[in-house]
Amino acid sequence: MRVYDTKHFLKILFSLHKSDTLKILFPSMIMVGLYSWGIEYLEVEYLHLNSKSGISNVGMIHSLLGFVLSLLLVFRTNTAYDRWWEGRKLWGKLVNDSRNFAIKINSILENDRKDAEQIARYLKFFPHFLAKHLSKDSTRLALDEDYSEIEQSIKNHGPNEIIILLTYKLNQLKKEGKISDVEMVYLDTQLSGFLEVCGGCERIKNTPIPYSYSSFVKKFIILYVMALPVAYVISIGLFMIPLTVFVYYVLMSLEIIAEEIEDPFNNDENDIPMETLAQNIERNVHQIMGSKK
Numbered sequence: 001m002r003v004y005d006t007k008h009f010l011k012i013l014f015s016l017h018k019s020d021t022l023k024i025l026f027p028s029m030i031m032v033g034l035y036s037w038g039i040e041y042l043e044v045e046y047l048h049l050n051s052k053s054g055i056s057n058v059g060m061i062h063s064l065l066g067f068v069l070s071l072l073l074v075f076r077t078n079t080a081y082d083r084w085w086e087g088r089k090l091w092g093k094l095v096n097d098s099r100n101f102a103i104k105i106n107s108i109l110e111n112d113r114k115d116a117e118q119i120a121r122y123l124k125f126f127p128h129f130l131a132k133h134l135s136k137d138s139t140r141l142a143l144d145e146d147y148s149e150i151e152q153s154i155k156n157h158g159p160n161e162i163i164i165l166l167t168y169k170l171n172q173l174k175k176e177g178k179i180s181d182v183e184m185v186y187l188d189t190q191l192s193g194f195l196e197v198c199g200g201c202e203r204i205k206n207t208p209i210p211y212s213y214s215s216f217v218k219k220f221i222i223l224y225v226m227a228l229p230v231a232y233v234i235s236i237g238l239f240m241i242p243l244t245v246f247v248y249y250v251l252m253s254l255e256i257i258a259e260e261i262e263d264p265f266n267n268d269e270n271d272i273p274m275e276t277l278a279q280n281i282e283r284n285v286h287q288i289m290g291s292k293k
Contacts, residue, residue, distance in 0.1 A: 021253035028252075029245050032225060036244040039229040044237065062224070062231045069224055072217055073254050076209075080258035083204050084272070087264040091277050094130070094197045098123060098281045101190045102288040108183055115173060120289045122166045126194060127278035129158040134201050134265040135274065159198045163191055205265055214259070221251045 102123060109116035170187055173179045179187070225248040233240040257270070264272045 021256050022249070024256060025249055025252055029249055032248045033241055033245045035226070036229040036233070036241040040233045040238060040240060043230075043233055062227055065224055065227075069220055069251070072220065073251065076213075076217055076258050077254055079209065080262035084261040084264040087201060087204050087272050090197045090200045091272060091274065094127060094194065095277060095281055095284075097190055097193045097197070098127065099284055099288065101187070102285045104183075104187060104190070106289050108179060108187075109173075112173075112178055115169070115178065116289060119166065119169055120285055122162055122169070124282040124285050126159060126162045127281045128275070129162060130198055130201070131265075131274035131278050133158050133198075134205055135267050160195070163195055167191060201265065205263065209262055217255060221248075221255060225251065 102120065105116055105119050105123075109119075167188075170179060170184065170191075174181070174184050225244060228244045228247060229240050232243075236243065260268055260270050265274065267274075
């Protein structure tokens, strides 16, 4: 995730980065500009149409379509942001649950530091493996410690298998009398919370916006922009060329931003900083497990 200072308005205004929509859309913006110039030449220079021509009435229909398009884009952007924010809330829950679990284990196993450290290692590794599970295959784990022995034992669904290992370890300690029945109940509740976070993130990851809706919005934007110079070039003239390019840039930028943030687990600049959060969890657990009364 790109970190920036919201108070530096001018720096944000003039900065360009790899996910900036201007860089992504620049080639198509040139094509839109050429198209607008072609429409201007055809209607004004070649056909010599004027404001009394019937084609000027297209502007009224165009205005109505603009209102409909604005509603679609508002809904599209809000839906995408809701998915991003839900993912961030799930990771916030994981941070809190990890801290609570570590505090309880540190207190319950105060006199059994070996088992406490073993559980802590599973707890530290879980958010890292969840980040890898949700993101692209090329993701590299940013680990403060060596967890190679745990990683080698993971074969299929990483987060599930780590919770299975944690559950097995807690049951073993319960049989040995190191954890009471009451303590086991609320520790098991916390383990279920970890899987709820994983399941919630997978639901966002594996349920994209319906293709028909996304495709329709893009087609609507293109048709709207293509009709813009046809409707107004007679009255506005050459100024219609930069205006059409600008409208295309604004509308398509909203669609591109919505596409990026609707899947917040791909390690793009605007996505949730999962590895940063995972490192924070790892360090928090390490500090908690190192603290004793």
